Amino acid sequence: MSLAEPDFDMSVERTGQQRYKRITTHVLQEMKLKGEKIAMLTAYDYSMATILDAAGIDVILVGDSASNVMAGYKTTLPITLNEMIYHAASVVRAVQRALVVVDLPFGTYQGNSKEALSSAIRIMKEAGANAIKIEGGKEIQESVDRILSAGIPVMGHLGLTPQSIHKFGTYVVRATEEKEARKLLLDAHLLEESGCFSLVLEKIPSILAKEVSSGLKIPTIGIGAGPHVDGQVLVLHDMLGITHNFSPRFLRRYHNLYEEIKGSVKSYITDVKASSFPNERESY
Numbered sequence: 023m024s025l026a027e028p029d030f031d032m033s034v035e036r037t038g039q040q041r042y043k044r045i046t047t048h049v050l051q052e053m054k055l056k057g058e059k060i061a062m063l064t065a066y067d068y069s070m071a072t073i074l075d076a077a078g079i080d081v082i083l084v085g086d087s088a089s090n091v092m093a094g095y096k097t098t099l100p101i102t103l104n105e106m107i108y109h110a111a112s113v114v115r116a117v118q119r120a121l122v123v124v125d126l127p128f129g130t131y132q133g134n135s136k137e138a139l140s141s142a143i144r145i146m147k148e149a150g151a152n153a154i155k156i157e158g159g160k161e162i163q164e165s166v167d168r169i170l171s172a173g174i175p176v177m178g179h180l181g182l183t184p185q186s187i188h189k190f191g192t193y194v195v196r197a198t199e200e201k202e203a204r205k206l207l208l209d210a211h212l213l214e215e216s217g218c219f220s221l222v223l224e225k226i227p228s229i230l231a232k233e234v235s236s237g238l239k240i241p242t243i244g245i246g247a248g249p250h251v252d253g254q255v256l257v258l259h260d261m262l263g264i265t266h267n268f269s270p271r272f273l274r275r276y277h278n279l280y281e282e283i284k285g286s287v288k289s290y291i292t293d294v295k296a297s298s299f300p301n302e303r304e305s306y
């Protein structure tokens with residue numbers, strides 16, 4: 023896309039709004055100003071990212087939830103930077119329109135801000151991502167500042183931050199007590215003042231998410247944070263029903279692919295065992 027080219031295609035209408043040709047951090051800002059909600063989903067591979075992009079998703083998050091849904095770990099902690107880069111590069115190869123944001127995995131930014139910057143640079147350079155996401159507030163401010171100073175867009179993440187699960191001890195709703203809610207509000211403003219372009223709010227009371235979102239100029243993206251945020255994100259495998267043993271209240275399942283795929287595999291097994299596959303038309 024040339025610099026002179028507009029970000030939106032005037033000829034295509036979507037829910038009465040201009041359909042953007044390419045989603046950038048500036049487009050997300052514009053969407054917030056216009057009151058157009060931002061739709062974000064996770065993806066970790068080329069095939070799924072192709073479908074999401076063709077469907078018109080605004081943001082694809084290569085989340086460290088890949089650690090759970092792709093690799094089968096219990097938490098997001100084990101996934102490595104090399105593994106995240108592999109997933110992110112696969113997604114980037116598929117995408118023509120969506121903004122691709124990639125999680126900095128656990129242990130690649132908490133040590134010091136130089137390490138954080140070199141991790142972020144590897145994601146941008148080796149995967150070709152558009153932005154990175156990082157969990158935490160004041161305690162990681164130096165890292166956020168250093169990454170931003172290199173011209174890398176940063177999405178913040180507050181509330182339930184799964185990389186700190188061993189500190190929390192549980193995945194229950196965060197910031198229900200006033201002290202934690204006040205810290206979250208301060209952290210949100212700190213991240214905005216640092217220059218983050220957006221903020222994920224995970225599993226916090228709807229009323230708090232509303233207060234954060236209305237007080238910030240940058241868009242907020244909620245997961246389990248109620249409707250008063252500027253956009254929503256879900257883990258793709260959860261909303262498609264590929265995962266089947268995870269049913270938090272905030273999750274809306276749009277499919278039951280676990281059962282559908284299992285049914286298809288059973289039919290295939292039956293056909294192979296009965297020698298009804300392949301038939302003549304399926305043979306050379």
Ligand code: KIV
Pocket residue numbers: 064083084085086087088125222224245255256257
């Ligand atoms: O890793 C992830 O999928 C996330 C979302 C749940 C926001 O961080």
